[in-house]
Amino acid sequence: xxxxxxxxxxxxxxxxxxxxxxxxxxxxxxxxxxxxxxxxxxxxxxxxxxxxxxxxxxxxxxxxxxxxxxxxxxxxxxxxxxxxxxxxxxxxxxxxxxxxxxxxxxxxxxxxxxxxxxxxxxxxxxxxxxxxxxxxxxxxxxxxxxxxxxxxxxxxxxxxxxxxxxxxxxxxxxxxxxxxxxxxxxxxxxxxxxxxxxxxxxxxxxxxxxxxxxxxxxxxxxxxxxxxxxxxxxxxxxxxxxxxxxxxxxxxxxxxxxxxxxxxxxxxxxxxxxxxxxxxxxxxxxxxxxxxxxxxxxxxxxxxxxxxxxxxxxxxxxxxxxxxxxxxxxxxxxxxxxxxxxxxxxxxxxxxxxxxxxxxxxxxxx
Numbered sequence: 605x606x607x608x609x610x611x612x613x614x615x616x617x618x619x620x621x622x623x624x625x626x627x628x629x630x631x632x633x634x635x636x637x638x639x640x641x642x643x644x645x646x647x648x649x650x651x652x653x654x655x656x657x658x659x660x661x662x663x664x665x666x667x668x669x670x671x672x673x674x675x676x677x678x679x680x681x682x683x684x685x686x687x688x689x690x691x692x693x694x695x696x697x698x699x700x701x702x703x704x705x706x707x708x709x710x711x712x713x714x715x716x717x718x719x720x721x722x723x724x725x726x727x728x729x730x731x732x733x734x735x736x737x738x739x740x741x742x743x744x745x746x747x748x749x750x751x752x753x754x755x756x757x758x759x760x761x762x763x764x765x766x767x768x769x770x771x772x773x774x775x776x777x778x779x780x781x782x783x784x785x786x787x788x789x790x791x792x793x794x795x796x797x798x799x800x801x802x803x804x805x806x807x808x809x810x811x812x813x814x815x816x817x818x819x820x821x822x823x824x825x826x827x828x829x830x831x832x833x834x835x836x837x838x839x840x841x842x843x844x845x846x847x848x849x850x851x852x853x854x855x856x857x858x859x860x861x862x863x864x865x866x867x868x869x870x871x872x873x874x875x876x877x878x879x880x881x882x883x884x885x886x887x888x889x890x891x892x893x894x895x896x897x898x899x900x901x902x903x904x905x906x907x908x909x910x911x912x913x914x915x916x917x918x919x920x921x922x923x924x925x926x927x928x929x930x931x932x933x934x935x936x937x938x939x940x941x942x943x944x945x946x947x948x949x950x951x952x953x954x955x956x957x958x959x960x961x962x963x964x965x966x967x968x969x970x
Contacts (some may be wrong), residue, residue: 605673606900607807607880608922612726613717613777615707616845618642621674623849624873641675648881648888648899649874652931652961656897658888659938666898668888670877673699696734701805701883704730704874708842709813723824724831725811728953734802735776741800742773768794776802784835808840809831809876815849818867841879841960843872889961890931891915902958908953912966922968926952931961 609617625644647667653655675695706723742880749766756762760779768791781802787795795803810825820842828840851859851871885904889911890897902911913920933948934940
């Protein structure tokens, strides 16, 4: 899973990236400090791993991972070559979802390319550039489909694609992103092949000041939430990116003390990663034993045989059954044997729908 961090210049993208990855990407008080994208991989925080390690007396734990990409700042008229132009587009296309960070703080010491703080305006500027880029892409797609249809008028697939492409172009021309367009299941499948930037799910990160802790809100964040109430384009989370970056440098004990003083229960970044999971409709299942506990990330709705194939193709081909015990049931009894005696360890077939927290042993034969 790859999340692309975007936004106007100097809104805190690279600082957020540093906080997430501790990669020390260059941070400077001028626009376009980031030109080539910074990429960092971080583990997904999950307290269940440590619990499972104790129960199974495992030697190690292997968490799930998530990749973040710090993409160059987008400015007004980027689609026409302003700033770094379209260099950011390819990097966004590679991301599974977008983390759109907006400035929700006042600080005269940090350059504001728009002069005033107005997150709604900033969101609209970035979205407009994504929309303009998608209009160009979908227009080219339409031309191609219309040519293909002349030679194959009976091809129902081309007809369905053409109808959807026209529907999307009309929606984009109305000034709305593709992810705000309501589509049926068949249209969603076709859409994947269009590779449109504004079709990606978006999580808006409101970058607030230290003064807004621990309430995690101000008049700017409330304006963003109000805007999103009437759109289907994504969710929102508030972070003080400056504080998160400072905390990422602390040892765990010092972090806990600092967080308590700030009135915070945990790092805001943990909430950001969880929000990213929810945005992409992801869940976690585990494989467990005395050697290792491993977390696996999958899309919600995957069946047992598909999940087995994620671990190894042999597990998929030779699938017999899955022995399943959910973490919540195991945690309740604190011992696998006791949970098994209580009838909570179950044998499931290939059509079993994986649930978040399932601990699975796949039985297979080659």
